[in-house]
Amino acid sequence: MSNRKYPLMKKVLRPVLTLALGTSLLIAPLAAYGSNSALHTSGAAASASANSPIVTPVQYSGSSLAVGENRLLSRIDMAREWDDIDPDYLPDQAIVAVKALLSKEDFEQLFPYRLGSKEWFKVAEGKEYYKADQTDYFSYDNLLNAVAEVSNVKIKISTRAGTSAQEIHRLDKEAKVETLVLRSDDFNSAANKLKPIDTVIVDCGTFLKEGFKKDRKRELAAFLANLSHETGGGWATAPGGPLKWGLFWNENIAGRTGANMDAFVDPASAKLFPGTEGKRYYGRGPIMLSWNFNYGLFSSIIYGDKSVLLDHPEIVAQDGKVGYMTAILFWMTPQAPKPSAHDVMVGRWKPSPEDKKLGLDSPGFGITIMVLNGLEANLGETEGSPVQRRAGHYRDIMKQMGVDIKNEKVDTLDMKPFGG
Numbered sequence: 001m002s003n004r005k006y007p008l009m010k011k012v013l014r015p016v017l018t019l020a021l022g023t024s025l026l027i028a029p030l031a032a033y034g035s036n037s038a039l040h041t042s043g044a045a046a047s048a049s050a051n052s053p054i055v056t057p058v059q060y061s062g063s064s065l066a067v068g069e070n071r072l073l074s075r076i077d078m079a080r081e082w083d084d085i086d087p088d089y090l091p092d093q094a095i096v097a098v099k100a101l102l103s104k105e106d107f108e109q110l111f112p113y114r115l116g117s118k119e120w121f122k123v124a125e126g127k128e129y130y131k132a133d134q135t136d137y138f139s140y141d142n143l144l145n146a147v148a149e150v151s152n153v154k155i156k157i158s159t160r161a162g163t164s165a166q167e168i169h170r171l172d173k174e175a176k177v178e179t180l181v182l183r184s185d186d187f188n189s190a191a192n193k194l195k196p197i198d199t200v201i202v203d204c205g206t207f208l209k210e211g212f213k214k215d216r217k218r219e220l221a222a223f224l225a226n227l228s229h230e231t232g233g234g235w236a237t238a239p240g241g242p243l244k245w246g247l248f249w250n251e252n253i254a255g256r257t258g259a260n261m262d263a264f265v266d267p268a269s270a271k272l273f274p275g276t277e278g279k280r281y282y283g284r285g286p287i288m289l290s291w292n293f294n295y296g297l298f299s300s301i302i303y304g305d306k307s308v309l310l311d312h313p314e315i316v317a318q319d320g321k322v323g324y325m326t327a328i329l330f331w332m333t334p335q336a337p338k339p340s341a342h343d344v345m346v347g348r349w350k351p352s353p354e355d356k357k358l359g360l361d362s363p364g365f366g367i368t369i370m371v372l373n374g375l376e377a378n379l380g381e382t383e384g385s386p387v388q389r390r391a392g393h394y395r396d397i398m399k400q401m402g403v404d405i406k407n408e409k410v411d412t413l414d415m416k417p418f419g420g
Helices: 006-020 028-035 041-047 073-084 091-101 105-111 120-123 140-150 214-233 253-257 292-301 305-309 322-333 341-346 354-357 365-370 385-401
Strands: 070-072 152-158 166-172 177-181 197-203
Touching: 073 253, 091 140, 105 140, 105 385, 140 214, 152 292, 152 322, 166 292, 177 292, 197 305, 214 322, 214 341, 214 365, 214 385, 292 305, 292 322, 322 341, 365 385
Parallel strands: none
Antiparallel strands: 070 177, 152 166, 152 197, 166 177
8 A cells, every 4th residue: 555545635625625724625616516505496496395394595605604613404494595405314214225225245245345344454463463352343234334324414515616615514414403503714804705505415315316317326336435445455366366365454554564654744724624633634534534624624514513523533443433434524525627426427427628628528527537546547447557447447347236337438538637
C-alpha cells in the first residue's frame, strides 16, 4: 500500500474545502441538480403525504444558526426548506434494499479475505498488522447498518452565486432537527451578502433505491468495486486471485506504523476544524479518510458534532459501520463540476457539452472512476493499471449479481478529468 493510498481525499476534497475557509464542497449550482433542490416546487408537493401541509418552497436566504447549533423543525418547515421527507427513503427501507440486491452469502464469497474475516485471521497471524481482537470490519451487517443510518440524513449545500462561499446543513429525518455544520468565513461578507444563493439537497436515503433494479445492482457493485480497489490486499498470484482480496486494509500503512508521522492538519482549515493534540488524521476506513477538515466535516454530518472524529479519529478504523458511512456520504455528494457517483450510476446525470468534449459521455462505471479519482484518466485495463483492478472487481461483482455489463464502458480511455 502506498503512502498516497487514497489521493481523492487529498487531491479533491482538500482544495475544495480550503478554497473559502473556509470551506466548500463546491456543489454544482441549482440549475444542474434542480430535481433535488429545495427550490423545486413540484418535488415538495409530490413528496408530501396526504396529511402533510402543501406549501410553496421559499428561497433560502441564509441561516440564523451558529455553526454547531440546531433547531427543531415543524412539518411546514420540512416541506418548505427540505423538500419534505419521502417515505421510500427512510431507514426502515434501507436494509431491505441492500438484501434485495446482494445476499450475505454472495457478499462473503466475493470478499473472503476482508479485514477481520476467518480467512483474514489465517493470513494475518504472525504478521506485523495482526490484531487478535480484530472485528469483521467490512462485514455485511456493518454495511447494512451503515446504509440504514445514512438513510436518516439529508444534506443541504447552499452556495453564494458565482463564489465558493457556502453553508452546509445536516437534517436528522427522524428527529426533524437540522444542524448548521459549516459556514464559510466569507458567506455573509459585504461582497457576498446580497448575492443569490443556489441550494442543493442530497437525500442520502436514495442510495441503492433509485432506478431499475439492474441500475441499483450496478450502483452497489460500482461502490464496492471502487472501495475494493482502495483497500485491496491481493497480488497477481494471491490465493483465489487478486480480486478475492478486496476490503483487506482499512488504514494507511505508513500512517498506522508511524513511518509517516505527519498529523495531516491543514493550517488553512485549522480554525474551523482544529486538530486535537496528539491525534493524526491519516487515511482510515473504506475511502482512507484523510486530513483534519475531512474528519471534522464527516463528523459533523454523521454525528452533528465535528469534535467526535476530530477528538477520536481512530473510530473510523475501529467501527466498520462508521467507516462505511463515510464512504456512502462521499459517494452521494456531488462536487462541481463533477456529479455524484450515485447520480452517474442511476442515470440522473446527463453529460454537458463541456463534459462530452472531455470524453465524459458514457455514463457508467468508468465515469465513477473519474468522479472519485481524476488522476486515473485515460487508462485502460492493462497490466499494472489501477483501472484494471477497479474494473476487475466491478466485473466480478456484476457476475455474482447476474447482470450483463458487456456494453458498459468500464475504463477511462479517452477521458479527461471533469473541468478539464
